[in-house]
Amino acid sequence: MLGKGVTPDVITYNSVINGYSKLGWWKDTIRVFKDTTDRGFQPNEVTYSSTMNSMCRQGQTKEAQKLFDLMITGGVPDVVSYGILLLGYANDGTIDDVMNILDRMQLNHVAPDYLFYSPLLATYAKNEKVERLCGF
Numbered sequence: 119m120l121g122k123g124v125t126p127d128v129i130t131y132n133s134v135i136n137g138y139s140k141l142g143w144w145k146d147t148i149r150v151f152k153d154t155t156d157r158g159f160q161p162n163e164v165t166y167s168s169t170m171n172s173m174c175r176q177g178q179t180k181e182a183q184k185l186f187d188l189m190i191t192g193g194v195p196d197v198v199s200y201g202i203l204l205l206g207y208a209n210d211g212t213i214d215d216v217m218n219i220l221d222r223m224q225l226n227h228v229a230p231d232y233l234f235y236s237p238l239l240a241t242y243a244k245n246e247k248v249e250r251l252c253g254f
Contacts, residue, residue, distance in 0.1 A: 128154065132164045139172035147172040151185075160192070174206030179215070182206055186219050201234045208241040216241055 126134075131154040138146040154161055166189045173182035187205055189195050200223050207215040216238065223230065230238070236241045 126157075128159050128162055128165060131159065132162075132168060135165065135168045139168055139175070142172075144172040144176040144178055148181075159174075160201070161197055163199065166195070167202055170199060170202045170206075174202055174209070177210065179203065179206035179210050181182060183215075195228075197228055197231050200228055201231055202236050203228065204238060208238055211241065213241060 131150055135147045135150050136152065138144075138239075147169045149163065151161065154165060166185060170182040172186050173179070173185070185205060186195060186199060189199060200219060203219050204216060207219060220230070
């Protein structure tokens with residue numbers, strides 16, 4: 119694109135990130151994310167969420183957490199970005215991290231989406247912590 123004189127925008131970058139994510143190429147999603155910011159574009163919720171999702175799907179949830187924390191400096195994450203981390207940690211089986219994200223969500227008045235309860239229940243059941251979800 120750049121060689122043809124076409125300048126990409128955030129939507130273009132989001133599309134590329136999403137494509138790499140679907141292929142499971144999480145390192146490429148990070149590279150494109152960095153390229154987005156290096157070129158002076160402000161990542162939006164889709165940019166962050168797509169990159170985080172790619173990382174979590176490949177077991178890189180701790181790295182996705184760093185991106186999530188960066189997202190906080192630019193504004194409050196939405197339910198989708200919280201949900202991506204919840205599912206990532208749930209799939210990793212790291213119950214303490216799941217509980218920390220749930221606590222942060224409560225603190226920021228963000229309610230989990232209904233799509234996230236099934237994997238959360240499975241994770242909590244494995245760790246005998248189902249009563250924790252009852253208060254959410």
